Amino acid sequence: MLRAFRPPGLENPALNMSKYSIFSLVRNAVSYHENWAAAWRSPEPKPEYDALIVGGGGHGLATAYYLAKEHGMSNIAVLEKGWIGGGNTGRNTTIVRSNYLWDESAHLYEKSMQLWEGLSQDLNYNVMFSQRGVYNLGHNLQDMRDIQRRVNANRLNGIDGHVVSPQEIKRAIPEINIDQGCRYPILGASFQPRGGVARHDAVAWGFARGADKYGVDIIQNCEVTAIRQENGAVTGVETTRGSIKAKKIGVVVAGHCSVMAEMAGFRMPIESHPLQALVSEPIKPIIHTVIMSNAVHGYISQSDKGDLVIGAGIDSYNGYGQRGSFPTIEHTIAAICEMFPVLRRVRMNRQWGGIVDTAPDACPIIGNTPVEGLYFNCGWGTGGFKATPGSGWVFAHNVATGEPHELNRPFALDRFVTGFLIDEHGAAGVAH
Amino acid sequence: MLLIECPWCGVRDETEFACAGEAHIARPLETEKLSDEEWADYLFMRKNPKGRHYEQWLHAAGCRRYFNAVRDTVTYRISATYKIGEQPPGEGEK
Numbered sequence: 050m051l052r053a054f055r056p057p058g059l060e061n062p063a064l065n066m067s068k069y070s071i072f073s074l075v076r077n078a079v080s081y082h083e084n085w086a087a088a089w090r091s092p093e094p095k096p097e098y099d100a101l102i103v104g105g106g107g108h109g110l111a112t113a114y115y116l117a118k119e120h121g122m123s124n125i126a127v128l129e130k131g132w133i134g135g136g137n138t139g140r141n142t143t144i145v146r147s148n149y150l151w152d153e154s155a156h157l158y159e160k161s162m163q164l165w166e167g168l169s170q171d172l173n174y175n176v177m178f179s180q181r182g183v184y185n186l187g188h189n190l191q192d193m194r195d196i197q198r199r200v201n202a203n204r205l206n207g208i209d210g211h212v213v214s215p216q217e218i219k220r221a222i223p224e225i226n227i228d229q230g231c232r233y234p235i236l237g238a239s240f241q242p243r244g245g246v247a248r249h250d251a252v253a254w255g256f257a258r259g260a261d262k263y264g265v266d267i268i269q270n271c272e273v274t275a276i277r278q279e280n281g282a283v284t285g286v287e288t289t290r291g292s293i294k295a296k297k298i299g300v301v302v303a304g305h306c307s308v309m310a311e312m313a314g315f316r317m318p319i320e321s322h323p324l325q326a327l328v329s330e331p332i333k334p335i336i337h338t339v340i341m342s343n344a345v346h347g348y349i350s351q352s353d354k355g356d357l358v359i360g361a362g363i364d365s366y367n368g369y370g371q372r373g374s375f376p377t378i379e380h381t382i383a384a385i386c387e388m389f390p391v392l393r394r395v396r397m398n399r400q401w402g403g404i405v406d407t408a409p410d411a412c413p414i415i416g417n418t419p420v421e422g423l424y425f426n427c428g429w430g431t432g433g434f435k436a437t438p439g440s441g442w443v444f445a446h447n448v449a450t451g452e453p454h455e456l457n458r459p460f461a462l463d464r465f466v467t468g469f470l471i472d473e474h475g476a477a478g479v480a481h
Numbered sequence: 482m483l484l485i486e487c488p489w490c491g492v493r494d495e496t497e498f499a500c501a502g503e504a505h506i507a508r509p510l511e512t513e514k515l516s517d518e519e520w521a522d523y524l525f526m527r528k529n530p531k532g533r534h535y536e537q538w539l540h541a542a543g544c545r546r547y548f549n550a551v552r553d554t555v556t557y558r559i560s561a562t563y564k565i566g567e568q569p570p571g572e573g574e575k
């Protein structure tokens with residue numbers, strides 16, 4: 050009966066797909082929110098595209114978005130073997146920061162941070178980016194020296210941050226334990242005020258919707274099973290939904306990059322490891338910032354729903370199983386309980402794992418490969434969520450022009466031959 | 482928790498062991514003649530297969546000796562362990 054009141058034009062998907070705003074909210078409220086158009090189409094794959102992006106995680110979708118937006122390439126498709134954002138993008142603890150030690154990584158992550166700062170507006174999609182600050186704790190004198198050095202390096206690069214004492218940490222986070230007699234006493238921390246968290250699913254969906262608007266085809270349930278090449282150049286892929294031709298292919302498959310490289314006939318310096326996270330039952334607001342400790346492999350924040358979001362370290366063995374071992378979780382929870390004794394009786398709700406692609410120098414590999422027209426973006430390991438917009442932005446440049454952007458040039462695969470590694474292990478640690 | 486069979490000590494909990502990466506990577510001979518590409522391949526490039534993997538483990542909180550294992554990287558099931566220097570069991574075995 051009420052349907053008679055539906056404003057004209059609601060059946061028109063083009064109008065429904067228009068901007069999200071207070072007006073579209075009101076307009077759709079009138080029809081009980083039953084007529085929102087899908088945020089992106091689900092087209093059948095075409096036989097040929099100008100470019101293909103393999104992997105529909107945040108990085109792949111961001112690449113497609115910037116390819117269309119910045120480089121005018123809209124006859125492209127994203128091929129995802131499962132559902133978009135179902136890989137590490139939808140499994141991570143969503144920490145965003147840019148306080149990396151070396152110039153190369155600092156510049157790349159800071160580019161990403163700047164894109165984060167305008168992302169919800171740019172995408173017209175609320176990615177819930179919340180700059181609530183990030184603390185990186187130090188537990189011994191060497192940690193503190195490294196923290197001093199990193200904060201100084203950050204400031205020289207124009208990246209915000211300062212070193213804080215245990216008392217300052219305690220003032221900001223009253224529940225934290227700064228007892229100097231415990232196993233891993235907190236001696237201080239670095240603090241990046243512009244760091245924070247974002248909603249991971251929204252990042253995937255926002256980029257997907259943004260790319261779709263430019264005409265990019267997002268094709269889910271489409272696994273790439275072979276990479277076709279002729280005379281050293283790519284010509285297309287075989288997929289579970291048929292063969293698709295393209296002369297440019299960007300591969301952004303995180304934990305599966307070695308599998309894809311093998312299809313293309315070259316080797317990668319990557320090992321895939323399980324990395325786990327868990328969330329508690331929702332509780333009242335208690336942690337308003339992000340606290341990370343590389344030394345004890347624990348990091349914690351609280352989501353807007355109230356769940357404590359806790360990240361663990363990687364399992365030492367290679368694994369593609371999207372689950373890790375229990376001792377790793379036990380280790381992390383022990384660290385969290387020492388840091389926050391007040392949380393000892395909180396119950397955990399869910400636990401899961403992702404497959405992270407770790408590189409020998411803990412830095413990504415972005416750029417050209419031995420096969421012409423084939424580009425890889427991988428190796429983000431435990432810490433690539435924060436880089437999602439920046440990674441897509443530089444990789445789009447690389448795919449469109451065939452040449453790396455200045456920001457990703459140092460991250461070429463051939464750095465393992467030339468020896469120009471960018472060692473972020475000390476500064477970024479295993480957890481990101 | 483994985484149960485891992487050390488070829489010297491027997492079955493123990495995963496927490497006693499440390500995984501030490503891909504097995505059967507032979508250090509190249511005549512290293513002074515290696516090209517940068519060959520060095521990179523030896524030092525950094527890894528098989529990282531999805532499925533059957535030959536890898537080294539250290540019984541860190543036990544006999545402190547290295548040994549090799551065949552493990553599936555999807556199911557994590559260990560189908561065999563054997564001493565360093567022994568031939569790995571073939572594809573079809575175990």
Ligand SMILES: Cc1cc2nc3c(=O)[nH]c(=O)nc-3n(C[C@H](O)[C@H](O)[C@H](O)COP(=O)(O)OP(=O)(O)OC[C@H]3O[C@@H](n4cnc5c(N)ncnc54)[C@H](O)[C@@H]3O)c2cc1C
Nearest residue numbers: 104106107108130136137138141142144273403433434435
């Ligand atoms: C538990 C956990 C916590 C983390 N915490 C943080 C954090 O706090 N902060 C941070 O910055 N980073 C964090 N990370 C790392 C971060 O999640 C990743 O680096 C980042 O999300 C990688 O994004 P991606 O788009 O490259 O990969 P993914 O999201 O994994 O996307 C790759 C996609 O490729 C698809 N794919 C694979 N093979 C094929 C094929 N053959 N054909 C088609 N598609 C294929 C997969 O299905 C997948 O969807 C964490 C990771 C995990 C697992």
Ligand SMILES: [Zn+2]
Nearest residue numbers: 487490540544
């Ligand atoms: Zn032993």
